[in-house]
Every structure is written in C-alpha cells, then in structure tokens.
Amino acid sequence: MGVSYNPLWKLLIDKGLNKSQLAAMTGIAKSTFSKMGNGGYVGTEVLEKIAVTLNCRIEDIIEFTGEQKEK
Numbered sequence: 672m673g674v675s676y677n678p679l680w681k682l683l684i685d686k687g688l689n690k691s692q693l694a695a696m697t698g699i700a701k702s703t704f705s706k707m708g709n710g711g712y713v714g715t716e717v718l719e720k721i722a723v724t725l726n727c728r729i730e731d732i733i734e735f736t737g738e739q740k741e742k
Contacts, residue, residue, distance in 0.1 A: 679732035
C-alpha cells in the first residue's frame with residue numbers, strides 16, 4: 672500500500688506556508704520533505720512533529736493509496 676502526502680501539501684497552502692517554512696518550524700530536514708514529495712515513507716516521529724506544529728491530526732497530513740510504490 673502506498674502513501675500520499677497530498678493532504679499535507681493542501682494544508683500548507685491553506686495555511687499560507689511552504690515546505691521550507693515548515694522545515695524551519697519543525698526542525699525536520701528539507702531532504703525529508705523531498706522524500707515525502709516523492710511519496711516515500713517517513714517515520715511516525717516526523718508525522719507527529721508536523722501534526723503538532725500544524726495543530727492537526729496525522730490523518731490530516733497523510734493518506735494511504737491502493738497503489739504500491741515500486742522499489
């Protein structure tokens with residue numbers, strides 16, 4: 672099962688933020704956001720930091736897709 676971070680990108684737009692700003696706010700490396708942009712998996716610690724920073728639930732920033740990413 673694949674993952675999509677489209678809900679996060681939409682939430683950032685709604686809040687008037689970009690990935691660089693979120694990286695600075697959370698202390699998460701920009702390379703992690705690049706990985707997320709490509710649909711890569713990240714740890715729950717990353718998702719938790721983002722959710723706490725944006726005052727939202729993890730379900731608001733990630734969704735599971737029926738597609739499986741090829742390795």
